[in-house]
Amino acid sequence: MKRAHYIAGDTHCTETELVVVTAAGRVTKRFRCPTTIRALAEAIKTVPRPRFLAFEEGPMADWLYRGLLPWADDVMVCEPRRNHLIAHDGDHDDPIDAEKLAQLFRGGYVKRVHHPESLDRSVFKHHVGLYHDRVGHRVAEANRIMGYLRRYGVFVQERAFADPADRSDLLGRLPKHSVVRSDLKLLWSGYDAAAHQVVAMRRQLVRLARREEPIRRLTEVPGVKWVRAATFFAYIDTPWRFKSKSALWRYLGIGLERWHSGNGPERLRVPPSVKVNRILKNMILGAAKSAIAARNNPFADQYKRYLHEGWSPQIARRNVARSQAATMWGMWKNGNVYRPDWVGVAMSAGAVKPSGSDR
Numbered sequence: 001m002k003r004a005h006y007i008a009g010d011t012h013c014t015e016t017e018l019v020v021v022t023a024a025g026r027v028t029k030r031f032r033c034p035t036t037i038r039a040l041a042e043a044i045k046t047v048p049r050p051r052f053l054a055f056e057e058g059p060m061a062d063w064l065y066r067g068l069l070p071w072a073d074d075v076m077v078c079e080p081r082r083n084h085l086i087a088h089d090g091d092h093d094d095p096i097d098a099e100k101l102a103q104l105f106r107g108g109y110v111k112r113v114h115h116p117e118s119l120d121r122s123v124f125k126h127h128v129g130l131y132h133d134r135v136g137h138r139v140a141e142a143n144r145i146m147g148y149l150r151r152y153g154v155f156v157q158e159r160a161f162a163d164p165a166d167r168s169d170l171l172g173r174l175p176k177h178s179v180v181r182s183d184l185k186l187l188w189s190g191y192d193a194a195a196h197q198v199v200a201m202r203r204q205l206v207r208l209a210r211r212e213e214p215i216r217r218l219t220e221v222p223g224v225k226w227v228r229a230a231t232f233f234a235y236i237d238t239p240w241r242f243k244s245k246s247a248l249w250r251y252l253g254i255g256l257e258r259w260h261s262g263n264g265p266e267r268l269r270v271p272p273s274v275k276v277n278r279i280l281k282n283m284i285l286g287a288a289k290s291a292i293a294a295r296n297n298p299f300a301d302q303y304k305r306y307l308h309e310g311w312s313p314q315i316a317r318r319n320v321a322r323s324q325a326a327t328m329w330g331m332w333k334n335g336n337v338y339r340p341d342w343v344g345v346a347m348s349a350g351a352v353k354p355s356g357s358d359r
Contacts, residue, residue: 223291253281
């Protein structure tokens with residue numbers, strides 16, 4: 001029986017440090033090579049099979065994962081926040097970090113980060129992420145303008161200056177000072193550029209989303225249109241990643257963590273925001289909010305029922321989001337269209353009221 005070899009890499013833009021350990025934990029090889037697919041593949045091929053490769057999540061992870069997948073029996077991109085040993089234990093440099101990661105990998109103590117194997121799917125995910133980044137940039141520019149106007153006693157929302165035709169009225173409410181007006185016009189130019197980027201990227205996102213058959217079906221779910229359906233599709237990548245609805249909810253940031261020690265009570269809480277993908281969490285909670293506001297749908301009926309049972313609006317909305325996520329997941333897995341009469345089936349186990357805050 002062939003013994004497995006575990007390869008771990010500490011990657012940087014120019015060079016990568018590789019360490020190979022056996023199943024028994026003995027270091028057999030160390031490499032330092034340029035961070036290129038060709039150089040890394042040549043180094044990996046010198047390690048006997050079966051060989052397993054691991055490196056931490058980062059900006060280059062997606063490129064490395066797809067490029068090196070053919071040269072190893074498995075490639076694992078791991079979650080760096082879980083690898084506290086690397087950051088906090090003993091000395092710290094590239095060879096030491098690579099060896100520590102190899103030992104963690106060998107022991108099964110690293111957490112896998114999913115990456116698409118298809119280049120087209122990866123590009124689509126990056127485009128969706130960039131769209132959300134540009135939306136955040138536009139919001140930041142709008143907040144900067146609103147903050148500037150408040151300095152002169154003008155209190156407005158973004159819609160008051162989103163249309164350039166409405167801005168002359170705002171200028172009339174400001175001090176007649178040339179610097180004030182020039183500064184505000186500069187801020188408006190930055191906002192207009194950001195808003196233009198959002199419109200252009202959303203148009204392309206919808207065009208790409210229309211090509212994907214699962215996304216077209218997901219848009220039939222109340223509260224879910226092209227951007228939210230595309231976000232769910234791009235970041236989940238495949239519904240088969242999750243063994244249960246609970247695992248999906250935790251990934252979306254709307255699941256619950258269980259805390260129990262000794263003879264004390266079992267407590268449930270929402271995971272801290274540092275553990276979740278904010279884009280996914282905001283997407284599914286926004287979908288729940290839209291479905292509730294639309295009223296005439298099963299999710300809005302669920303929300304009313306939760307409120308009638310005495311649950312807080314925050315917890316009721318979160319349970320509606322869980323129901324939506326379960327519906328979308330089931331539709332994707334089974335290839336079904338949206339069926340209103342299926343909403344809420346088997347949700348009694350998921351509709352739970354956590355201890356403490358559920359904001």
